[in-house]
Amino acid sequence: ASKDKTSTTSNGGTSGGTSASAATCQGKTGEKDTAKPLGSVGDPNGSGKKVGLVFDVGGRGDKSFNDSAYNGIEAAAKNMKVTIKTLEPDASGSNRAELMRGLATGGYTMIIGVGFAFADDMAKIAKDFPNTKFAIVDGVVKQPNTTGLLFAEEQGSFLVGAAAAQASKAKQVGFVGGVETALIKKFEAGYKAGVKQIDPNVKVDVKYLTPDGDFSGFKDPAKGETTAKGLYANGDDVVYHAAGLSGTGVFRAATAADRLAIGVDSNQYLQVPPAQQKCILTSMIKRVDVAVYTAVKAYLTGGLKGGTLMFDLKNGGIDFATQGGQIPDTKKLEDLKQQIIDGKITVPTT
Amino acid sequence: MLLLAAPLLAVAVAVAASALVLLATGNSPSKVFWVMAVKGTKTEAVVSMLNRAGPYYISGVAVAIGFKMNLFNIGVEGQYRLAALLAAAAGAAVTLPAPLHVLVILLVAMATGALWAVIPGLLKATRGVSEVISTIMLNAVAGGVTALLLEQYLKAPQEQGGYTVGTRPIGASGRFPSLNAAIAHLGIHLPAANRLQAYIFVAVAVGVAYHLLVWRTRFGFDLRASGSNPSAAEASGVDAKRMIVAAMAISGAFAGLVGLSQVLSEAGRYTSDTVIGGLGFTGIAVALLGRNHPLGIALGALLWAFMDAVQTPLANEGLPKQITAIMQGLIVLSVVVAYEVVRRTAARREASELRRAMPAPEVVRA
Amino acid sequence: MTDVATPAAGTAGAAATPPNPLERLRALPSWGRWLLYLAAGTLLLSVAKQISGVAPLTASNTFRSALELSLPIGLAGLGGLWSERAGVVNIGLEGMMVLGTWFGAWGGIHFGPWQGVLIGVLGGAAGGLLHAVATVTFGVDHIISGVAINILAIGATNFLTTIAYDGATNSSPQIGREIGRVDLLPFLSGPLRTLGSQNRFFVSDLARLVLAWSTGISLLVVVAALLFPLTWWVLWRTPFGLRLRAVGEDPEAAESLGVRVYTLRYVAVIVSGALAGLGGVTLVYVFSGQFQAGQTNGRGYIGLAAMIFGNWRPGGLIAGAGLFGFMDSMQSQVDATAHAILLVAALLFAALAVRSILLRRPRSAAMLAAVAAVTYAWYATTDRVPKQLIPFFPHLTTLLVLVFAAQRLRPPAADGKIFRRER
Amino acid sequence: MLPSAEPRAPGRAEVPAVELRHIVKRFPGVVANRDVNLAVQRGSIHAVIGENGAGKSTLMKMLYGMQRPDSGTILVDGAEVSFRSPNDAIAAGVGMVHQHFMLADNLTVLENVILGREPRRFGMIDRSAARRRIAELGATYGLPVAPDALVEDLGVGQRQRVEILKVLYRGARILILDEPTAVLVPQEVDELFANLSELKREGITIIFISHKLDEVLALADDITVIRAGTTVATADPRTATTRDLAELMVGSELPTPETRDSTVTTDVQVRVNGLTCRSAHGRPLLDDVSFTIHRGEIVGIAGVEGNGQTELIEALMGLRDPDAGTIELGGVDVTRWSTRRRREAGLGYVPEDRQRHGLLLDAPLWENEMLGHQSQPPNVKGPWIDGGGARQRTEEIVERFDVRTPNIDVTANALSGGNQQKLIIGRELMAEPQAMVAAHPTRGVDVGAQAAIWDQLRAARSTGLATLLVSADLQELIGLSDALLVVFEGRVVARLDPSTATPQQLGSYMTRGDARDAGPAA
């Protein structure tokens, strides 16, 4: 395999050129969504209680994080009869605190902030409104009335890492992070561990689009595409992205190079144009909708008592997608999943 | 009178134009403007406006200093980011009596901003590199340097499960109190959750310093002369190169203060979320709106802050908050057009005055 | 880069000093000179690859990405060139580019790819028209108008997004249909591919370069790339171009000869907007396949910088945008490649130092040599660069080249000055 | 191209080439032309004279379609015309050379000439056709130019030639020349006049504006005098004297820059020794220049523009680092001093281009008064500006130097050129300098203001001021100076006594660096 690799790099890895030694796009296209709907018959009745949710910068329509949160709160409104209001901060995110404050003074007794960027602001506001319940996705706030909704992204990343290692013929895979934040590094850590689990000899190339503080890395598809192209040209045949909207560039690069890509947050197979579907190996699914829905439910049943709620493989908050049928050995992944659930494997977070 | 009428007229034009946009897109302009006028003048919105106006103002002044001598400092963006990080880190590293602690933080910020801004100044003075290019490039580089410094040297140990990377918190002596208690003495009682930040005083101080420096000192005269007519300034004894470096340094020193408002008030530390991006570009718009005049910039900053602050009530009412950004653009354009009309009228008046002062020639009729 | 570097000699000094080899270059037609520079650049990369063993330096993909990354920047810069050559400073390029991305995507979704391109270009042109109305008719300060347009464009596109794409606030759906791709050298591609896959010094690298720029290339890229020579031809060879440039140099003089200053400025600024809009369109069609807020990410400003870098000339602009695009393409590669950029930079500075020696600029040469040495030392003593800095290699290189390659910038004399017709 | 074979009728019965009737033109607050009447005979040279601001240029711009009259009629060849743009005027055969050069510096001569009327070939500019046409015109009218030279590299004389070529290229039969000689030295003036006579022989009608009355008498066939926007008289050049003309123009006598008694002392105030400046390519711009100026002395520098005067001024003011040589001021070596320090040591400066180097056009008068003295009382107190002091000083200047302005808060660009110049002279002299560099102190200034400025320079001299006077006006140089130096290619080629020197002698040194035709040097 290593001989193959050198030949790939020395002829410069012509993009679009197929090489016998690399995984190519062989997936099926046109499959429908198979996710099951949120909620169950036993869910409590909120009888019109007011729940507010503030999105992360980027807002609705990102087909990822925010849309997923929206699905969760919408399902809560439908199944549990709560009154909901969703807001979106301005482009720089300078009015997160104001929006939460507005909801709190407007009689919203539960407020959800989507994204760790809410942490500092929420800490203050939770103190100002001690009788309101707060929840933060991806964050921890040390206030008795605030609950952190955390995900074991490393577990899901571990599994897609394993899938990548299985699929890689070149024994070389890549990772594209949007912004080098602590959160995205967790994805990286899990992914690397998953790869190593299958084959310690597989190399992982890691690229971040922008350093922490410059959040344009989550919304610059051109950067995403060029970077992914660079990875594919370097010989990587599977690339996992945790780069938000920049990920669309990664998928395009995968299609152009006829290699594989892994989606993130939701099942991205369902979001890309049909022509790109065959190149989506799998997606690391992070059920923000589940987290939001669960938090509302806990609130209604009086179970929202501060601290954190962890969403992981065990409770279905984290998962991986199988659509397109590209994963070489799904059974092995299910097996690994079970081992993680059983605590036999502990996935590192850094 | 005309000078006051112009901005008012401009705002009216901007309102009318955005009303058309709203109508065309099936929204109700009356609802939007009603919310702006009523909710936008409620306490929360006013507090939010004032808190925002401070950084906008300082950024506007930083840009205006450059404009005063035809230097286009697009680099405020990078200057304040770097400065805020280093000042926050310095503030967390030391403990001093209250006023001194704050002073040290502000001075570190100013020094950092000045040093980062001197780079394009020196490049222009010694190598003729256009400051437009170099500040654009240095903005990007500042982002990288900030991330590097924070990541490698300055970040606080992370809490379990937290993802926010920031410096360690600044001690209480290094922070600005909220003004709520103070203005309660004036009979204005703000809800505890709406904190009016004392950083507005820094903005006022910057404005006063800007005015004195530019209009009352020899240095300011040299600066304005260089902006108005560089070759005449040089012939009058101004060292053009030193002036470029000095102007960039002062602009950068003010820019250094732009990002500290949240750091010293609410957050108490630097994180990439407390110090938001884009303030440098806002500063350009605000400086231009205010025609580089200390009070004009203040009006511009307040107007800008108002438009930003009403986004929250608009969003709360489910109205299209994006209209505020459109209005901001429209206001900038219509204000300058209105000023231009005023300028032409004034010039006409001046010319006729001049003519009247001259001896009138007799009219010869054929 | 020639234009940046063109020595002030030529006129008076040339007679006094014996001719040097670089003087002879000036005898070449300008396209010949540019091909030569391209080859020299490739040679430099070949050498760097030979020393470092980092293959991606001259991989097809690198060249392709460099082309594609330079293009939006170059088009924005070309827009700036049109406008500023007519005397109107255009800091609103970023906003016009944003309009291009939005309308390009919208048109593509509703009507089809080429219609989308056209609509995107028209969107940019509308921004240009607004700038022209403000600056030419109302005599508004060019920078103010440009800044206002940047703000307006971002606000308007965000607003339009919420209206056009139910619920979404920041991005459009994927366009779906793509623009066709062509092979520019259909008969040569076979032999070139063979040559490119061999490992011959320079020759194979050159083959890959030609291949990357000629096969399977989007027609949009071809059309956009052709606009650069077209601009040069129009502005420097036709009566219209002469008039337009005259308006940027001395509008009073042009007016006194019956040249319609206002009309020409309108045309120039609208074309400028259209080109910036096309820059936005290429971002949509070549990269993301959809509109996304913030997608331009300052490329309009970089384009402006590239234009200044290029001394307000198309050739120089291509050099500036190309340098930036190439470095951007390099920094997107894996870390080993990013590290090899140091070597490329060192060689680049060394080459510039040699040029300075030939031009008898000892100070410049010494500084460049020093920079080259320091960069090389950095390369030789480390095996990676701080990853936070890698994304900024294009910016740093641009800056360093400007600092150390002595330049004589010459903006159009009336650039940014407000012209009022006497009546 | 023209019916030039047809001889001009000696009588004046034929239709005038240009006739202006009852022209009125108002600007906001100003009536530039009121009821102007003017008739120009075909194939003649018609001079239009009048003091600054009389309305000459405005009138000509209307004839050239750049501005439109408020009322009145313009007739060209007897037919009424209504020009909406210069294009219309050009089409009617009118061409104009403007008072200020209308040339784009960064374009070539060829490009400047063909602009707006480009010969085309396949949609492109046909450069070879243009080159041929320019060469042809140059040969016909004795106006040789280098078509591919950049205009910025040309001297003023050459630029003037390009301007005239531009007009001829457009096939003009009526040629307007607005103060073409203001920047030319005598030899260039002679050359120009020879060209104009040639043009006249070819049947071209020339309208000529000048403040130099000798020239007008020497060249013109007819003279029209404009005062305060209206035509007040016509004069016959064969019978009129300059004195008559001046009286018609301003209603007063023509001043002369006659130096009365010498006030030169023996104290050396300025000593320049071996001053040398080289261009970036090592060409000497100033070559070993040495001279002294005593207290109470005016030393005049004569020379064709571009022979080192600018460099000399810049070096003296500290705006240019000399490559060799020293400059002493009051016995102190100031060669390495900054401009500011020299200014503070009492060096005054009247720059050659007042708007470019001497004024902040968009600043009020009192701030302009500070310019160049912004580090000295009464303008400052410590690091602070003293607005009160500056304003008071400005009021004094307005009073003493007769600056015509409504108040001192108007911006400098509200003043006419002559008044701007008086303000500059005033601020420099009021600062009581020890020495002064005065470059073209009366350029573009009308006769009245010129006389006032001369008086002030003489008054300052009598109180001990050492002045270096650089001027293109030989009359002024000879009249004002106590000693004259002629520069040629950066060297001082002659030192003359102004009481014996003649303009012809000066001119000869200026153009050739020696005095083959002139008498012995002093």
Ligand SMILES: Nc1ncnc2c1ncn2[C@@H]1O[C@H](COP(=O)(O)OP(=O)(O)OP(=O)(O)O)[C@@H](O)[C@H]1O
């Ligand atoms: N565009 C303009 N706007 C306003 N006033 C003008 C304009 N052009 C000329 N003027 C005024 O009209 C008057 C006549 O000006 P004009 O230039 O015709 O004088 P001139 O006789 O050519 O003087 P000079 O000898 O100084 O050239 C002056 O008072 C001048 O200030």
Ligand SMILES: Nc1ncnc2c1ncn2[C@@H]1O[C@H](COP(=O)(O)OP(=O)(O)OP(=O)(O)O)[C@@H](O)[C@H]1O
């Ligand atoms: N090289 C030339 N020499 C003399 N006359 C010329 C020359 N070129 C053009 N002309 C004449 O000048 C007139 C106008 O020329 P042209 O068509 O180039 O300008 P235009 O169309 O008025 O300007 P524009 O293209 O800006 O509308 C025509 O009568 C044409 O014959």
Ligand SMILES: [Mg+2]
């Ligand atoms: Mg035409």
Ligand SMILES: [Mg+2]
């Ligand atoms: Mg005139």
